[in-house]
Structure formats: C-alpha cells, structure tokens
C-alpha cells in the first residue's frame with residue numbers, strides 16, 4: 001500500500017514510517033521540520049540525539065534496503081499539499097503533522113492562534129487534496145483522548161446512543177477538551193465528519209492517549225535512526241518526563257493531587273495501531289473513531305511507579321506535588337472504551353517495571369543532554385503568558 005505519513009519526522013511519525021516501510025508498504029514522509037524549531041524556541045532538545053531527516057532516511061535505506069521518500073513543506077501551504085498528493089498518490093494518508101503540545105498552545109494568544117491555524121488549516125488542506133485528487137484514499141487522522149475531557153460517565157469510541165424526550169439517536173460523544181490544542185483536534189474531527197457527510201470521505205479518527213516509551217525495533221536498529229525523547233515542561237509527557245526527572249535527580253512533578261487519569265499507550269503499539277487502521281480501511285463514506293490507548297493510569301500512580309523502579313537503580317527521586325498550572329479535575333471518574341483496535345488484532349504492550357527501567361537507563365545514558373531548567377512548568381492556564 002502507498003502510505004503517506006505526515007509529521008513523519010516526529011515522535012510518533014518517524015517510528016511509524018519505519019515500521020510500515022519494514023512491512024513492505026511504500027512509504028513517504030511529509031514534514032516541515034517545525035518541531036525542531038519549536039525545541040529551539042523553548043531552549044530544549046530531545047534527550048536522545050536525533051539525526052537530520054535526510055540522514056535518517058539514507059541510513060534506513062542502508063540498513064533495510066528500503067526507500068522512504070520525503071516531502072519537506074508546510075501542510076498549511078495548499079500548493080505543497082496538492083502537488084505532494086498528486087505525485088505520491090497515497091492510498092492511505094496518516095496525519096500526525098500537527099502542533100501537539102497542550103502547554104505550547106496555552107503560552108499566549110499567539111501560540112493559541114498558531115496551534116489552531118496550523119492544525120485546522122493543515123487538516124483542511126489534506127481533506128481537500130484527497131477529495132480532489134485521490135478520493136478513494138483513506139485518511140487516518142490522529143486525534144486525542146483529550147477531546148472527550150473527563151465526563152462523569154463512561155467514554156465510548158466516538159459515538160453515544162442518547163434517549164431524549166422519548167426519542168433515540170446515536171450522536172457524537174460530547175467533547176470537553178482541556179486546552180486550545182485539544183480543541184484544535186475537536187475542530188478537525190468535526191471537519192472530517194462533515195467531509196464524510198458531503199463527499200463520502202473514508203476516514204478513521206484515532207483518539208490516542210498519552211504515548212510513552214521511545215524506541216521500536218526499527219528505531220533502535222541503528223543510532224542514526226533513534227527516535228526523539230521529549231522531557232521538558234512543554235512537550236514532555238507524563239511518564240517519559242517523570243523518568244527523565246528521576247534520572248537527573250530532579251523532583252518528579254505531580255500537578256496538584258495527581259488523580260488526573262488518562263489513557264496511555266506504548267509507542268510500539270502506536271505504530272501497530274496505524275498498520276491495523278491502514279490494512280483494515282474505513283469503507284467509502286465511513287467515519288470511524290477508535291480510542292487508541294491500552295490502559296488507564298493516574299498521574300500519581302505513574303509517579304509512584306517511577307519512584308519505585310528508580311530506587312532499584314540507586315537513584316533517590318523525590319515525588320513532589322506542585323500547584324497545578326493547568327485547569328483540570330484532579331480527582332474524577334474515568335472509564336473509556338478501547339476495544340475496537342483490539343478486536344482488529346492489537347496485542348498491547350502493557351506498562352511494566354522492565355519498561356520503566358529501560359527508559360531510566362536511556363535517560364541516564366543521555367543525562368548530559370538534559371537541560372534541567374526546562375523541567376519547570378512555565379505555562380499557566382490561568383495567566384496566558386510565558387514566564
């Protein structure tokens with residue numbers, strides 16, 4: 001299958017491109033490399049050293065014998081998107097290429113507007129290019145579990161049957177996102193749902209939970225193929241960030257009570273989920289929603305797990321509760337359905353102490369690359385400015 005991976009230089013996109021390529025799909029990557037600039041803007045960098053995109057794909061060819069073509073450009077540039085889709089003619093378009101940090105979108109007006117423009121316009125350009133040039137192409141769009149928020153009822157996979165004043169309907173599950181970034185994903189979902197209705201677009205929205213772990217078999221097969229590892233206060237996400245904090249002797253920072261519960265997924269399952277979605281495409285005119293996570297953890301549970309495993313490596317991390325810089329519930333009900341990908345063949349890698357230990361060793365090995373000042377939670381939801 002011809003699969004275009006937008007955002008293919010990023011944390012999820014790079015290992016996905018390699019995984020699909022290793023399974024004999026014809027893969028191309030689209031990326032404007034903006035994420036590398038955002039690291040520079042924030043004064044941080046990946047904990048693991050990452051090579052340039054050119055070096056990555058050349059080394060992949062040497063290691064695997066397989067070619068991945070690259071399109072370097074901005075998804076918000078419609079000419080770029082149209083000419084890329086026209087020349088590559090994808091059968092599946094995997095869209096990871098957005099600004100994905102909630103704190104980045106909450107820095108100030110500029111970053112909120114940028115996030116929503118970048119994400120919503122890029123996705124619209126992709127939808128229109130598919131409709132005009134390859135209408136049978138399957139759009140596989142990365143959404144987020146955070147689109148649903150934390151309602152006091154079970155979260156379903158995209159839809160809920162509602163009975164209201166004696167009548168019943170199956171309607172989109174209510175959305176209560178917690179940042180301007182998460183809101184951008186809700187806008188994307190609505191745009192895709194509308195495109196299905198008017199054009200009969202085939203699409204799958206993958207509402208992914210927080211991704212942890214770093215390497216896959218392919219990215220660890222050569223140092224030049226290494227994946228990025230974010231740990232800073234803006235792009236670093238819960239488990240990987242706690243591990244870097246513990247490895248560097250910094251406090252593990254639980255925001256507020258730590259009862260915030262989310263869906264989590266290992267990066268090795270992310271890549272498999274994309275393969276499953278591509279190889280089992282939505283029907284023409286179908287808009288599917290899969291909740292892409294494998295287990296639920298509270299932030300405090302994760303912090304305690306990291307603390308426990310770190311102690312076995314003679315580290316002495318301190319777990320600290322910071323005043324929460326975000327506006328979110330810190331103790332709440334959370335039970336989300338996630339059976340659709342499992343029904344299609346996903347065999348989850350559940351979080352183990354061994355995975356935490358391996359990640360701690362990666363962080364210790366790269367300790368000299370840590371910029372400890374970037375651990376600080378510098379973005380506050382209540383006061384939109386960057387300290």
Ligand code: NAD
Nearest residue numbers: 007009010011012032033034035074075097098100208211
């Ligand atoms: P990332 O920042 O590592 O990668 C995103 C890539 O997209 C970057 O390489 C960036 O340069 C590129 N990009 C952004 N805007 C672009 C544009 N306008 N044109 C071209 N390229 C552009 O992010 P990630 O962690 O790999 O996340 C990928 C996707 O998965 C995102 O859509 C994100 O919302 C979603 N997701 C991620 C997680 C997670 O925990 N990382 C969880 C749920 C959902």
Ligand code: USQ
Nearest residue numbers: 100101102144145146209210237238253254255260262299
């Ligand atoms: N948190 C802490 N301490 C920290 C960092 C985070 O307690 O040092 C808490 C946050 O307050 C939040 C939870 O951990 O309650 C998750 O935060 P996160 O930074 O790990 O993840 P989040 O901002 O939700 O975003 C990440 C990805 C995003 C994706 C989302 C999936 O960056 O792209 O969409 O996870 S989900 O959370 O399911 O919406």
